Amino acid sequence: MRELKWKVLSTKYVYENKWFHARADSCELPDGRLIEPYFVVEVPNFCNMVIVTKEERVILVRQYRYPVDQITYELAGGVIEKGEDPAKAAVREMEEETGYTSDTIEYLGKAAANPALMNNTAYFFLAKNAIKIESQNLDALEDIDVVSFSKEEFIQLLQENKLQHAVQLGAVYEALIKLDWLQWK
DSSP states (O other): OOOOOOEEEEEEEEEEOSSOEEEEEEEEOTTSOEEEEEEEEEOOOEEEEEEEETTOEEEEEEEEEGGGTEEEEEOEEEEOOTTOOHHHHHHHHHHHHHSEEOSEEEEEEEEESOTTTBOOEEEEEEEEEEEEOSOOOOOTTOOOEEEEEEHHHHHHHHHTTOOOOHHHHHHHHHHHHHHTOOOOO
């Protein structure tokens, strides 16, 4: 197979803050062509949890997403702190955002959020037999509702395209396979 990896000739950060760094790279392709600038967005890795209760109810968060001007249904989750184990971060985020916990956590996989533009990785987990242990413990600017759906209602949400967070959808379907909730026709 031919070589596809690019060589980075230089990097210049054009914007930086706590959550977001943008850089302009000068890159050489294997055949010698140059691409400059190639913009890369550096953002933290994140995690999400598919939460299922003992009663087979799926716990989601409902929140407003300003960039798309929509109220969305999503998996609980958030930023993985530097050096934090992704599974521990997912449990922490589940507890903070929903008040639920579980002793049965299963790894679903990871994905590059947008590998053409961003450098981060998303990690996904399944919490089975989740139970409510406390109220939400939200960050200062979080405004999140916790919602619960039966298995049938959740599958209906998927069929109606009501879950819009594209990076989460692969993990949702992986969870449905592991839970044996998909019906093949």
